[in-house]
Amino acid sequence: MASLPHMVVQAQLECCVQLIVIAELCVCLAVLQNSMVLSAAIFITLIGLIIYLHFVKIDQESLLVIGSLGLQLTASYASGKESTTFIEMGRVKDVVINEAIHMQKVIYYLCILLQDPGDPQGISEVVPLFQSSKPRLDCLIEVYRSCQEILQQRKTAPQSNGIK
């Protein structure tokens, strides 16, 4: 098939439960003590929590590979916001698993290597994937194999007429 199945790596948490607990706490505190400072502090905490859920907490990350079009990375936040990046196939050089030494352990992460337009052998940028979910190596290897299947097809596909 021309398109890779939707590879989804999930890391879910019940954010609504967290919100309900905090709301209950606020109500209890407000009833017990009617203080301006306390209400201000609670208000600020709520605002901070909303900002955190909307901008920081990533619930789900996914990678969509379409052989003839490109790669699409989607990250969906706890508040429902989705941020998408699409990288055209012409800019992609390869998808690899990189090792990094962090403190006392070695971590593995999947990344996309982008082509340098000037230098055919060079790499202009490295885009790391799944930075919030950080899946383990066995999961990464599966994703890597599926990506490589599709990327190989693009290299062995017959050239269409009119290409320079």
Next chain:
Amino acid sequence: MVLKVFFPSCCSSAESGILVGRWLSEQNSAVILAVVHFPFIPVQVKQYLSEVQRVTKVSLSVLGSWSNSKQETEENLSKFLEDLGTIFSHEPWIQISKEGNSKFWSCSTLQKHSNNPKEEEVILIYYDQRKVMLSHLHPPLDTATSTDHDASKLSAIFHTVAKSKILFMTDRYDDGPIKLTHWQSDGVEASIIVELMKQASVPACTHLATVMLSFLQYVCIFGVLKFWPLSFLWSKLSTCEQLGHRLQHLQVISSNKKAQTQTQFMRKANIFVSLLIDVALGILLMSWLYRKNRIGHLADTLIPVADHVAEELQDLLQWLMGAPAGLKMNRALDQVLGRFFLYHIHLWISYIHLMSPFIEMILWYVGLSACLGLTVALCILSDIIALLTFHIYCFYVYGARLYCLKIYGLSSLWRLFRGKKWNVLRQRVDSCSYDLDQLFIGTLLFTILLFLLPTTALYYLVFTLLRLLVVIVQGLIHLLVDLIDSLPLYSILLRLCRSYRLAAGVKFRVLEQQDGKPLRLLMQINPLSYGSVVQTYRLPTYSCYPKDSWTSLCKKLFLGELIYPWKHKGEKQD
């Protein structure tokens, strides 16, 4: 290779016909722009397409056939559509057919002249024609300088749809020989307000231009500004800088030339909205100030505040003349410096009291200039602060010069003490043999300066801190003015309300699939993030921030060199 067909979602319910669009052979993709319905005469269709191609410079052709069969059996139509492929010869001939109300369409290609009879895979990509036409793609920074050969495939598609505006002008209700379906085929939609605004904006711009020109002529009569005292004042007051900046903006807007590129248009629009909001906020501030005689209250409190500041300074000097923080100062030098500064403050207070009857009137007239904009009002505030704290600036300069002199004297005499000399020609320290009387006097002066150093240093420290305080307050005001000047409000509003106009890229959504049918994707526009909007469309401002790092600033403070907190572009470096 896989064949990609970009199909406009507005044509999903169109009647059967032939597909018209552009074929991008290097990407093996077809961008469909419209559907031409039966009946038509092939020669007329070809003529029409070549005319459109001549105007838009986009190579259009008939790409295939589209059959929307509401009934189940329409066998002969498919043969008819295949025969059409021989009339409009196009490689490959795309045939899309939709049965009833089914979501899954079948798409096949006919290749007559290819050696490879393998069935090509097809991907159907739906796109919103109107949004893609109006959108402006912002390429990522690293590919902005790429050549045409490596040009983004997406930008080719956006370019095709955007340039084919003339194709979308004919709608279904026209009496021409060709009946098209595209996003505007139900008639051109327009809003009366938008049309009226478009009609009114041209005369408004010309009026603005004439007003501007007459004003500029009036100002140029005052070529007297070129002479020394006035031009010096002009460069020192930040209000005048701001006014000059705004005048430049007005010039940009009221030029008669239409904006050629998207960037130019956005810049003009941003300047216009920024000016509008600025003037509106200024008028709001003015109306607030002039109500309930607030100007009078302000003038009444200004003199007592200036008096209070002067009294505080006097107390500070008395403290310095005693034993500040337990330090023991040189009595004579202390008294001299203290009295000198006290006399200065006395002069300043008399000057303020002299001005006090006129303050309210001056403030009243100066407040009127707030109608030129909030930025002008803030600049005036900053200038008033600078004028009111002029004595602190003077004290800082005196203290700094004295201290600087002392430090240079000390370093030079220290070199003499060790038997060395500064060689100006070679810019280095050389050894030198001094006479006995030179050494004697040098050492004496060195000791005197060294023991007087703590007193001078303390005065310098106190006045530098005061000056830095004033500089920080003025700096904050200028930061605010810069923010208002450079914020691209029109772009931000556009991103908020019509986010498809500023595109960072596209995003694809995989729609339901069925075996045997081609893959369906929905292409949507991925709008630019607010941060990149502000970064791309920022308006340039006239102030440049100090390039000194913290270490060089500390070095300057230690040596007693005068610090100029900000420089404007175009000012000569001292």
